[in-house]
Amino acid sequence: MMKNKERTIVVGLSRLGSTIAAKLSEQGADVVVIDKESDSFRKLPETYSGYEVVGDVMDTDVLEKAGIETAKTIIVTTDEDNINIMIGEISAYIYGVENIFVRLNDNDKSVLLEATRIHAIYPFLLSLDEFERIMKGESAAS
Numbered sequence: 001m002m003k004n005k006e007r008t009i010v011v012g013l014s015r016l017g018s019t020i021a022a023k024l025s026e027q028g029a030d031v032v033v034i035d036k037e038s039d040s041f042r043k044l045p046e047t048y049s050g051y052e053v054v055g056d057v058m059d060t061d062v063l064e065k066a067g068i069e070t071a072k073t074i075i076v077t078t079d080e081d082n083i084n085i086m087i088g089e090i091s092a093y094i095y096g097v098e099n100i101f102v103r104l105n106d107n108d109k110s111v112l113l114e115a116t117r118i119h120a121i122y123p124f125l126l127s128l129d130e131f132e133r134i135m136k137g138e139s140a141a142s
Contacts, residue, residue, distance in 0.1 A: 006030055007071045011057050011087060012078035013040035016103060016123055020075055025050045032066045057087055063095070073099040077121070081109050088118040 010021040013035040021033045031050030055062035074091045076084040084102040091097040100118045
C-alpha cells in the first residue's frame with residue numbers, strides 16, 4: 001500500500017465511522033478504513049474512493065497493512081471503548097500518529113485519556129449538542 005503522511009485511518013465501520021470515512025473521502029483525503037467484518041463495508045457510499053482493509057485491528061499487521069506507520073490521523077470508532085482506547089495508545093506510543101480520536105460511550109473512561117494526546121469523541125454528546133443547536137434555531141453550519 002502506498003505510503004502517505006497525510007493518510008487518515010478510520011477503524012470500525014459503525015454509522016459514525018462510515019460517515020466520517022465517506023466525508024473525508026468526499027473532501028479528497030487519502031482514507032483507509034479497517035473493519036473485521038467484510039459485510040460492514042456495504043455501509044460506505046459508492047462515492048467512497050479510499051482503501052479498505054478487512055481484519056482484526058488488534059493485530060498490528062492489519063494496522064501496518066493500512067499504513068499506520070505513516071498515517072497522520074487515526075479515528076477509532078468501534079463499539080468497544082476498551083479496544084478504542086488500546087488502539088489509540090498503540091497509535092500514539094508505538095507508531096507516533098499525530099492526531100488520534102477514539103469513540104467512547106462511557107464518559108467515565110475519559111480519565112484513561114488524561115495526560116495523553118488522544119482525543120475522545122462522544123457520539124451521545126455530539127447528538128445532544130446538535131439537538132441544543134436546533135432547539136435554539138441555529139443551523140449546523142453556525
